[in-house]
Amino acid sequence: MLAKRIIPCLDVRNGQTVKGINFVNIREVGDPVEMGANYAEQGADELVFLDITASHEGRKTFVQLVKRIALHLNIPFTVGGGIGELSDIEALLAAGADKVSLNTAAIRNPELINRMALNFGSQFVVTAIDAKEENGVWTAYINGGRIPTDKELFSWARECEDRGAGEILFTSMNHDGTRNGFACEALSRLSESLSIPIIASGGAGNMEHFAEVFTSGKADAGLAASIFHFNEITVPQLKSYLAERNIPVRL
Amino acid sequence: MNVAIIKYNAGNIMSVDYALQRLGITATVTDDHDIIRTADRVIFPGVGEASTTMHYLRERKLDLLIAGLKQPVLGICLGLQLMCRYSEEGNTRCIGIFRENVLKFSPSGSPETRLKVPHMGWNKIHDLTSALFRGELENQYAYFVHSYYAATGTETIALCDYSVPFSAALKRDNFYATQFHPEKSGRPGSQILKNFLEL
Numbered sequence: 507m508l509a510k511r512i513i514p515c516l517d518v519r520n521g522q523t524v525k526g527i528n529f530v531n532i533r534e535v536g537d538p539v540e541m542g543a544n545y546a547e548q549g550a551d552e553l554v555f556l557d558i559t560a561s562h563e564g565r566k567t568f569v570q571l572v573k574r575i576a577l578h579l580n581i582p583f584t585v586g587g588g589i590g591e592l593s594d595i596e597a598l599l600a601a602g603a604d605k606v607s608l609n610t611a612a613i614r615n616p617e618l619i620n621r622m623a624l625n626f627g628s629q630f631v632v633t634a635i636d637a638k639e640e641n642g643v644w645t646a647y648i649n650g651g652r653i654p655t656d657k658e659l660f661s662w663a664r665e666c667e668d669r670g671a672g673e674i675l676f677t678s679m680n681h682d683g684t685r686n687g688f689a690c691e692a693l694s695r696l697s698e699s700l701s702i703p704i705i706a707s708g709g710a711g712n713m714e715h716f717a718e719v720f721t722s723g724k725a726d727a728g729l730a731a732s733i734f735h736f737n738e739i740t741v742p743q744l745k746s747y748l749a750e751r752n753i754p755v756r757l
Numbered sequence: 758m759n760v761a762i763i764k765y766n767a768g769n770i771m772s773v774d775y776a777l778q779r780l781g782i783t784a785t786v787t788d789d790h791d792i793i794r795t796a797d798r799v800i801f802p803g804v805g806e807a808s809t810t811m812h813y814l815r816e817r818k819l820d821l822l823i824a825g826l827k828q829p830v831l832g833i834c835l836g837l838q839l840m841c842r843y844s845e846e847g848n849t850r851c852i853g854i855f856r857e858n859v860l861k862f863s864p865s866g867s868p869e870t871r872l873k874v875p876h877m878g879w880n881k882i883h884d885l886t887s888a889l890f891r892g893e894l895e896n897q898y899a900y901f902v903h904s905y906y907a908a909t910g911t912e913t914i915a916l917c918d919y920s921v922p923f924s925a926a927l928k929r930d931n932f933y934a935t936q937f938h939p940e941k942s943g944r945p946g947s948q949i950l951k952n953f954l955e956l
Contacts, residue, residue, distance in 0.1 A: 508878050508879070509880065577778065580947060581941060604941065628904075701871065701874055702873060703875075
């Protein structure tokens with residue numbers, strides 16, 4: 507049986523992993539390669555590295571970093587953050603990234619999804635959608651959740667699949683940072699309406715939340731950052747908890 | 758040991774090179790016929806679309822070269838599929854080393870139980886019957902990413918289940934192939950690559 511995936515997410519700025527709660531009090535905490543390898547050793551199924559560097563120089567550093575990650579890591583990893591051009595994507599693929607996640611760029615230029623899928627294959631394309639529910643409507647946001655768009659979550663996710671995306675990484679802005687659990691209702695609707703895998707993000711606060719997201723939320727993978735970074739939950743603890751509840755995980 | 762990784766228009770080639778580097782092997786990523794023919798081991802990796810890739814290989818006569826190799830050869834993912842006879846992806850006639858045909862997973866069933874396609878993530882490999890899987894690998898998890906699969910047959914040396922049992926690995930003579938990515942499958946994956954080098 508296909509295992510549910512546990513995915514720690516690492517934010518990278520100027521080549522260093524950073525930790526912060528809601529972007530406040532960001533601290534640099536170490537080498538992303540070392541931290542990534544450590545998570546892999548603990549049993550993480552995949553990793554996501556998000557580049558939160560703003561400068562152009564920082565982008566070049568990130569490509570170098572991706573090369574080092576690919577050389578050291580023996581599990582798949584996705585890279586994302588501020589990717590806008592096909593040339594950025596080619597550089598990341600050549601450096602050894604397994605998947606690239608597109609967010610703002612996909613909404614601004616949906617054709618990019620088709621071109622990526624055609625050039626590199628759907629398995630390489632993760633569409634990240636940040637969405638917020640207001641009055642029963644889920645609206646997709648861009649620029650790190652700052653700018654609302656005219657895209658509605660479910661129809662946009664469907665469009666991404668039709669254009670060739672291989673996975674959807676859905677972050678609920680209503681749940682992100684609350685630690686009160688994932689957006690299980692929206693996730694389950696998303697999962698049932700699409701045939702590609704759904705990665706759930708936003709709201710993880712304890713192990714029960716992961717059990718919920720894989721059962722009632724019907725997610726294929728669960729992503730979290732701070733609970734892993736601050737060692738509140740370790741990957742092995744979480745996996746044995748899920749296994750005890752008959753949720754298929756790779757032990 | 759000389760290891761050649763066949764270079765063609767597909768993704769994930771560097772990943773295989775990196776995985777070998779972790780085992781202390783510096784491979785040559787090349788499409789040079791002589792280097793490939795004289796290597797001790799040949800790896801045929803790849804992620805991509807079957808018909809365009811076969812077209813690319815035929816233009817460079819790499820299909821004939823691969824079929825004629827005598828040393829141990831390891832196909833990975835699309836590599837496995839292209840070593841089969843025929844693929845439903847783009848209605849493609851493939852290299853034909855293995856007798857099996859490559860079929861598409863069809864998302865079927867109710868929304869509640871429907872399987873996602875691609876088959877993406879970690880799944881168990883079992884019924885292992887080859888020296889490629891030495892070292893307690895039965896029922897270990899391997900990393901898969903694919904929408905098409907090789908059916909099971911006499912050349913199957915490992916099984917995986919995803920709505921149907923399919924060939925997680927195939928073998929004929931000196932030709933081996935895995936549908937999963939050993940280069941991304943953690944320790945079991947490294948073990949399989951190591952086993953291949955020691956065949």
